[in-house]
Amino acid sequence: MRLLFCKPFTAIRSGGKRNPMMSDYNYCPLCGGPLAGTYEKGKSYRFCPSGHYTLYPSQSVGAVAVIPDGEGRILLERRAIEPGYGMWALPGGMAEQGESIQACAVREVLEETGLEIEVTKLLDVTGGIRVCTVFYEARLIGGMLTKSAESLELEWFRPEHIPFEQFAFPRHKEQLSRWLNERRTEA
Numbered sequence: 189m190r191l192l193f194c195k196p197f198t199a200i201r202s203g204g205k206r207n208p209m210m211s212d213y214n215y216c217p218l219c220g221g222p223l224a225g226t227y228e229k230g231k232s233y234r235f236c237p238s239g240h241y242t243l244y245p246s247q248s249v250g251a252v253a254v255i256p257d258g259e260g261r262i263l264l265e266r267r268a269i270e271p272g273y274g275m276w277a278l279p280g281g282m283a284e285q286g287e288s289i290q291a292c293a294v295r296e297v298l299e300e301t302g303l304e305i306e307v308t309k310l311l312d313v314t315g316g317i318r319v320c321t322v323f324y325e326a327r328l329i330g331g332m333l334t335k336s337a338e339s340l341e342l343e344w345f346r347p348e349h350i351p352f353e354q355f356a357f358p359r360h361k362e363q364l365s366r367w368l369n370e371r372r373t374e375a
């Protein structure tokens with residue numbers, strides 16, 4: 189989806205309970221003509237009347253990782269991009285076409301942190317309006333901590349110092365809390 193046809197994220201967030209997929213894309217990304225609406229099998233779709241394009245209310249897929257170090261600290265990044273600029277998140281990002289979701293986690297962590305990881309466990313898969321996120325646990329296998337343009341900071345946090353109140357995404361907070369609790373129970 190070309191960004192040109194997408195309203196700023198703040199407009200989506202301020203939209204309350206309306207369906208953002210139906211209201212945020214008004215034009216065909218191929219010819220620029222206005223999209224028409226249809227209702228089918230209980231769901232609404234928008235489509236280009238010239239037959240170029242149908243906007244299905246689907247989700248994109250992303251992957252993030254809980255990465256502990258040898259001392260039980262967790263790697264977090266403070267985001268330098270929207271959504272959630274200036275807030276903390278687990279490192280990760282969106283899958284590219286043809287890429288496995290595990291490979292996406294490995295690539296995104298390398299790009300954003302300079303660290304090489306190996307995925308050790310699937311933690312959960314959560315859906316949302318736009319993004320389905322796959323949460324992995326991962327093991328550090330190499331690399332050197334290096335900040336990318338997408339992060340303001342990268343930091344290893346002891347569990348008791350994790351800035352949960354400054355998390356960008358509630359699901360990252362939930363998943364990391366659950367992971368820490370389960371680990372405490374196991375120990």
Ligand SMILES: [Zn+2]
Nearest residue numbers: 216219236240
């Ligand atoms: Zn069109």
